[in-house]
Amino acid sequence: MRRTADHIRAPDDEGRLYRRGIYRPLSEEGLDDAPPTAGFPVRGHGPPYKRYGEVPRVPRLRHLVGPSVVALGMGLGAGEFLLWPNLVTVNGYSILWLFWVGVLTQFVVISEIERWTIATGESVFGGMARLDRWAFWPWFFLIATLASFFWPGWASQSAVFTGQIVSAVTHVTVPWQPIALLMLAFIWFGLAVSKIVYNALERFEIALVLGFFPLLAVALIVVGFLPEDMLALLQGAASVGSAPKSLLTGAQFPTLLIAVAYAGSGGTLLLAQSLWLRDKGFGMAAYQGRIAGIRGENEEISATGFAFDSLGDPTPLARFLAWVRTAERELLVTFVVLILVSVVITSMLVTSTLGTGNSELAGDLTRMVALQGEALERSGGLWLRVVFLLGGALVLFSTQLGIVDTVTRITGTIFYERYGQHTSFWTLKRAFLFFLTVFVLASMAIILASWRGGHAMDRLQPDFLVLIAGPFTIASMYAFALVVGYMNARRLPGPLATPLWKRLGMIWAGVLWGWFTAEQLSRAVLSRIGAPTPLIESVALHPVRVALYGLWIVSLLWFGWRILGPRQGDPGARVGVYTES
Secondary structure: OOOOHHHHEOOHHHHHHHHHOOOOOOOHHHOOEOOOOOOOOOOOOOOOOEEOOOOOOEOOHHHHOOHHHHHHHHHHHHHHHHHHHHHHHHHOHHHOHHHHHHHHHHHHHHHHHHHHHHHHOOOHHHHHHOOOOOOHHHHHHHHHHHHHHOOOHHHHHHHHHHHHHHHHHHOOOOOHHHHHHHHHHHHHHHHHOOOEHHHHHHHHHHHHHHHHHHHHHHHHHHHOOOHHHHHHHHHHHHOOOOOOHHHHOOOHHHHHHHHHHOOOOOHHHHHHHHHHHHHHOOHHHHHOOOOEOOOOOOOOOOOOOEEOOOOOOHHHHHHHHHHHHHHHHHHHHHHHHHHHHHHHHHHHHHHHHHOOOOHHHOOOHHHHHHHHHHHHHHHHOHHHHHHHHHHHHHHHHHHHHHHHHHHHHHHHHHHHHHOHHHOOOOOHHHHHHHHHHHHHHHHHHHHHHHHHOOHHHOOOOHHHHHHOOHHHHHHHHHHHHHHHHHHHHHHOOHHHOOOHHHHHHHHHHHHHHHHHHHHHHHHHHHHHOOOOHHHHOOOOOOHHHHHHHHHHHHHHHHHHHHHHOOOOOOOOOOOOOOOOO
16 A cells, blocks of 8 residues: 555655754653564664654655765765876776766665665664674774775865965965865864764865866866767767776776776765764664764764564555655765766866876876866966866865765764763764864874975875775775675565665675775785786786685675575575565
């Protein structure tokens, strides 16, 4: 029986409340534990879920836009302004199919990260902690997050372009380091003194993204582009499977590695979508608290999630499915579509100014942007160069802002959920502010070392600080694709679990990200044992490569069997695969 719209959809006056986030605290004392029956999520090794049958009504999409804008702001600076234009100016448009394949892969994985939080209100890390008694996976991803994003590469690049603007206008050369330090200080202040941290982040990201598109579009229109450029771009997007061999060699492969990871957002940053949904109040997350800044009041995060009987009253299930569809549309419209538009603009801009076949620019991100700025100045004057550099500085700053929030949010949440909430001192607010301060100070220390550390620290330049994250980033993506895919397929009841087409999509994510992980690890080991460069920079057979590829294939086959295979006897089993329609 279909539910009527007023049972499922929230009226506009209720929906508008979601623009600033929703928090509906529940008294757990009056709630029963969810029973271990087929209609509820599997408890696993965590505390029992609290049974609560009221899934909030679903607002219209326009009231919920926000979480994917934050992901967009990080993705634009991470891959679309620097990495993919660099690959295009070196190789031409023939590689662009890799971009949209990567973006659609991220769409599937991010929407599955959202599913767990919408269904239970728990963070995705709370769900991971239920998989074993030691809560291995949350701690693993805390370490992976720090290893990947400890480096302030995006603030450094933004500072370089800001310094180029100052130099172009005033003819005064300004080192990038003091500008980057000021940017990090501003980020700390903007997040720390807010009432609700997510609300401040969302406003910043929307403003920065709105500034990026017009500035870059103006530069492209003035410099001009030929119809054959658009045709070549479309042909490249359709050339699935084609790629020059040089992509696997020299400075190309590290750039390709992180560009594929950042085809959208990247690394463990994707997992933060669960935490942004919690602070926005999607689905059952409305009953969990939000992260408050210095001026805000602490809101309690439950030690467990809230569950409804998916095989009982059909209204909660209908609302859950409507939440999932609405979250997918929010992700599609404000993340996927705008990310694709952005790479069209930046790719055509780089070919209009620098052309293609520029092999000497492989991996040289800073020089590429500097040459683009000079070409734009020759075409339209100094103002056009400033417009272009300002657009780049804004979007890279938005990336660093999102990264600081995300790293702090992930590490603070894991620390609080696994340890802090069992103490009398730590609250989620205190954990966030502690990790925010430590992270910003550590980033500042790296920048100061590059500035005042002498020749020993000369390597700590913006390009290095961006590209160093590649190996950690792609490996963590492979790991959490398998973990999240397993959780949603095996630990959620059938009506809430991942539909078949998305299970296949999660397996594809394991193929794409797993290959890059296996190849990167192979190259790292071969380099360590002194193998010749031609062997390292190819896919030629070697015992090291065979072993690591074998581990990848075995883990992928296990994953496919666990989410697609027979379900009898599985402690997380649920009969049937529910179709979301």
